[in-house]
Each structure stands twice: as structure tokens, then as C-alpha cells.
Amino acid sequence: MGSGRVAVIGVGSYGFRPSTPEVSFQGMMFESSQRAYADANVDPRRDVDVFVDCQEDMWEGIAIADEFAPEPIGGALRPTFTVAGDGLQGVAHAYMLIKSGLANVVAVEAHGKPSEIKTLQDIYYFAMDPLHVRPLPTGNPFFIAGLDAQAFISRTGATREHLAIVAVKNRNNGLRNERAPYASRVRLDEVLSAPYSVYPMSRYEIAGFSDASITVVLASEDAARKFTDRVVWLDGVGYSTEVGSGSLEWHEWGRMPSMRNAALTAYRLAGVSNPEKDISLAEVEDRFSFMELLSVEELLLAPDGEAHRYLENGDFDFNGRLPVNPSGGSLSMGIPLEATGLGRFLEAVMQLRGEAGAHQVKGAKRAVVASWRGVPSYTSVVSVLSSDIEG
């Protein structure tokens, strides 16, 4: 117990729609978990050692929302806890739980139901420092991303067009994906002629919100063999926080050092020495268009300041050298709050299993998944996945 690799043996999801009036958040959690357990061929009441739930109180509209975690995911009267963070951080906990030998099988669930939030913008403001940032008359909490986008543009020489190309690529990629409510056959001139929502980005370049719940089941190498042959390996994880949301002034604008640090840890654990060569698929942060380019750089998939040139060359296209967000990314799938990172993770697992259906890319052997927790945080999580399954 403890040594050996960590495997992803099951995934399940529910939702990925702008609203899901037919279920409560608990109903969504139940649906995704039941599907993941069936996929992994595990009985949650017998086989799962630890349950991890990822959510934040104010998104749920419930103080101490973790009270409602155990029942829908099968974790009642079992070791269950909540990570107040992105679902990928839950995966990092699962990785550590398995590596420490405390658990053989861990279930991680994350969900978001933004359609039930009446005051989404106010809740974003509640995440800002109450003394220094919240009182500023900024109009839109995403202004922070706008500042980062401009700093990125001025550092790298990328242009407005490059940001728009990301939106066009991802929203069109999403047309092949049944989990992508915001996919659209949008053209570059339409993006460029749309008015700015948050300068320098138009509404096409900012991901919408969607309701979703995602559950993944992870296991130690030995345990995994008992349940399934369709194993995807979780070779490495990393997560990092650059600064607190109360000290935005310390942030290195136009960069995402938290993602770089997380990537370095994950690559090291995974034995990836040359990411640009070793990685064949990337599902990365793109809730703002510029974030995809910045993520690609921070993940060392392109040299500093070069991501937009690779994009121009079509390297990141669906049939390109290194497909980036062939699922359509968050720009197509939406932002299910703390489930956003697990959405990228889910897509990478499906690709590596060869089960991505209409949006299956060819020859994906090793994938990197990256998520940032969004405005106003500077926390990122990265994981590296691989598989021996013939796709």
C-alpha cells in the first residue's frame, strides 16, 4: 500500500447546461456519483475508503454547505470531507491520500449550480478584500482579469486577434461535444466586431456559467486492477497559491506563477522533462480567452511569449500538433464554479480512454490538465495523466 501509481478508474458527470431545474444540487451530486461508481465498477458503501467533496459556502447559499456532502455521494458515516476549492484540488488530496497509504480508493466530487444564484456578481465582490478592493467602483468583478489580459498582451506582443482566435477555436471545438452548451459556429470577424465586455475581451471571450456535477474515482495501482482494465494514470499533481486575494498588489500581472509552480511539481512527479515534446493533449484554463495562451506558456508547452504564434500556426487546433481544449474548454462547456477544473480533467480522461466520441483526437497518450480558480484568486492546479489504452 502507498507505493505504486495512482489510477483514475471511473468518471461520471451530470448537467453542463445553463440551468438544471429538474434537480437540486444534491440530485446532481447523486447522478454524477452514481455514474462514476458504475463506470468504475465500485460499490461506494464497500469499496471507497475516503470521499472528497469540493464546494464553497457562498456559491451554495448555505453556511457550512459540507453538511450536505456525504449523503448524495455515498459517504454517510464514512470518512468524508470537503475541500473549499477547485475539484482538481480534491484530486490532489486523493493523490496524497492514496500515496500516504491511508486510502486505496478515493471518490472526488465537485459541483456548481450557478443558475440558482440570484446575485452572482455580488458574491464575486464578496471574495474581494473587504477593506482595499471591495469598495472600489469597478463595475464588474472581472476587471482583474482585464488587467491581467492587458499585461499579458503588452508583455508578449499578442494582439486582440489572438485572443479572439482562442474563442473561435474553442467555441467551434465545442460543437462536437455534447457537454458544451456554449459552443457556437462563431467567426473571427463576429468576435472582433462584438463590443467589449471587459476590456480587451468581448462576451465571446468570457465563459458563461453552467450547472454541472462531476465525480471521479481514483485508486492505488493494486486496487485499480481489481475493478477495471480501463485505467488512466494520474502521474502527477501540483497546486500552488501565488498570493492571497487580499494582496492583489503582489500579483505578477500578466503571468500566473501559481500555474507554473503547480506544473513544475506535477511534471516532476510525472517524470516529464520536456513538456512541449512529452505532452500530446492539453485541457487548460480558458474562462477568459487570454488565459488559454497564458496557461500554455505557464505549463511550458510554448516558450515565454510564443503561445500566440503557435496558435496562429494552428498548433493548438483540433487536428494540430498539440490539441488544446479539443472539448471546447470552459468557453464552450461553461463555468460550473468549483467543478470547472474537474471538467477539464473529465475531458482528458475520456480522450485518453479513447471514449471522447465525436471530439476524440488521435494519438493522445499523455495529457496535462490545468485549472485556475478564477477572479480574484491566484491559485492554480495542474495534473498530468497518461494511459496505455489504444485509442
Added chain:
Amino acid sequence: MEVVSNLFVKDRVAIVGAGLTTFMRRALETPRELAWEAARQALDQAGLTLKDIDCVVIGSAPDTFDGVHLKGEYLADGSGAINKPMTRVYVGGGTGVFVPVSAWWHVASGLCRTVLAVGEEKMSPAHPHPQYVFRYIWDPILHRPLELNLIWIFAMEMRRYMAKCGAKKEDIALVSVKNKRNALDNPAAQVAANITVDDVLKSELLVWPVNELDISPVSDGAAALVIASENVARQVTDSPVWIDGVGFTLDNQHWENRELAFPRYLNYAARMAYRMAGIERPWKEIDVAEPYDPFDYKELHHIEGLMLARPCEAWKLLKEGYFERDGELPTSPSGGLLGVGNPIAAAGVMKVAELFWQLRYEAGKRQVKKPVHKAVANAWGDLMQAGTVIVLSN
């Protein structure tokens, strides 16, 4: 994060430093400042600086108390998480003890050699009173419309314990008397006092059978621990305190369907932790305990859940002085939540910090009389459903 060379070789995990702010109502410090005050003290005691810390684990209960969404992100730099791996873990009131529990696997997995574990809570800003935050903890459809108050359901649990176990209010009040007296020796204490059973019975009745002095106060504060791998621990201290066992269990949220007299969720968590620690007879092997005591009956409840006394017998042992600081099995020598205060997540970390000091014989006037080798702490939370347990040894 520096990855250690002997990655994945299972290592013992130790606590090497602890820090604690004064618990108080209406602290002037911001939550970030409180967190840093405790973190700095813990680092100082370990003889380390932030540069030596690989990872950070933050614990804090409802975001609504501090009035900040994504509270982990907000507390990050105050807790030392600047360009470091940081996560915030959350099991309601059980969070405090869960922070070092989670830090255990950060280290035991080989991913981090040193972890700064910080619990912070600032309840005072909630307006008009923190109890109003508890209006939003209920099932939004079934219970919230009833406009319940948290004290009501605890009153039901206390009542059930009294009925099942034959304990009287004056028997239970002795916990409050003991803990508030123990707290007189704790410089961080908010509500230390020399009181009598009569004072408890005559204090304002809130929800029968709960009087004001049966409950811990509203508090602001922070507490922190430095947790390290065996290698690091051996380098920085001659007296590391080992984390021998961790356990946690979450029951479902249906408190109304549960047998309230015995905390099964805690018992399961305790069994998990004892099994890991190789403890078969906790009532004999544990030398000192910090059971979670936001209400006086809860300490008795938790002593029984932790198997330090048989079900329904804790109150009888209490009357005999069994749990006093110079007794057979001292409980809450710190003064507990009833004496030191209850800034939720920070209070749980405080309990683990107290055991750390006890096991190093550094508790000063609070040091228990008997020699100590093994200790256990627990915390409890959510809708009377979360149990978190940690077993320590020196």
C-alpha cells in the same frame, strides 16, 4: 514545493511547533493578521521561517463569519501561503482538528516535508449576531423555513443525553466549572472564571436545558501548528510530538433521525484513529484528552464517543474528579472552548496545540500532574454529524 528524494517512503509525521493568539470578542486585527500572528508563533517555536515551509493547510468554518467569500484564498498570505501549495479543508465545526489530520497526509504522502497548518475564525463581524449565520446552515427546503436556531437542536441533544443517561443539569454544569477554572492558567483565554455549579444554573436560560454558561462564547482568534516529516522533525527538535493516528467520519445531515445520546460519527472516527495508532484500550492507554466542548454536555458526549468512558458514565466519573487536571484522565486541561473561547476552526487547532505542549511538558501551570505519553483530541461539527480525531504521542 521541493519534492523529497525518498518520495513515497512512508515516514512518521510530527508536530514541531504551535502558536495561538489570544481569543477575544471583537479583535481589532483583520482575519489575515490573526492568522499570521498564530503562524509566526508556531514557526518561531519550531525555529523555522516561511522559507522552510513546503505547503500550507488552512482551516476556517463558514465564510459568512468573516464575511469573505473564498476565505481560503483570502487567508492565504496571512497563513504564509505565498507561492506555496495551499488548500483549505472544511468539515464545519470539526475543521479545527481536521487541519492537522489533513496535514498528516500532506507529509505522509511524501509530497510535503513541512506543513504550516492554520485555523482562523473571526465571528464578531457577523451582524447583528453570529447566531444569524446559523440560520443559513439548514436544509433550504425542509428546515430553513422553520427559522431554527442552532441552540435548539443542541438543547434537544443535551436533553436526550440527560434522559438516556440519567444526568442532571448540575452534573453537566460541572464541565463548565472545571473548564473555566482550567482556563484561568491559559493566557489566551477569553472567559476563564472561578464559578460554581449554581452560577451555571442561575445564568440566563437560552433554550431549556441550555443556560448561557453551558455554552462557549463568540470569539475571534487563530491557532497554528508546524507539522513535519520525521527527518525534518529530528533536525529541528529533540522532542517532536508524533501524529500516531488520524480519523474522520461524516454522518448524513438528518440529525432528526439520529439517536442523539451517543455520537456514532465520532466513535467511528475514533476507531479509525486508534486502529492506526495501535491503541486497543483507549480508556487505559490515553493519558490526556482534549474532547471538543462547545457545550458542557458535549465534553461528556465526546469522552464517551472517544471510548475514554463507557456510554452514560462520563458524568459519574466527572463527579469523582476523574477528569480534573490532577485526575486519572485529565480532559480539556487548556480550559477548552468553554474557558478559552470558541473561534471555531481555531479552537480545534488550539486543542491540538494544547496536547502538543502537554506532551512536551511545556504547558506550565496547565501541565497535568500525571506523566503523559499518549493523547487524543477531537472536534465536532456540521448538523451534529462530523467527527474528527487525532492521536498524538511523545
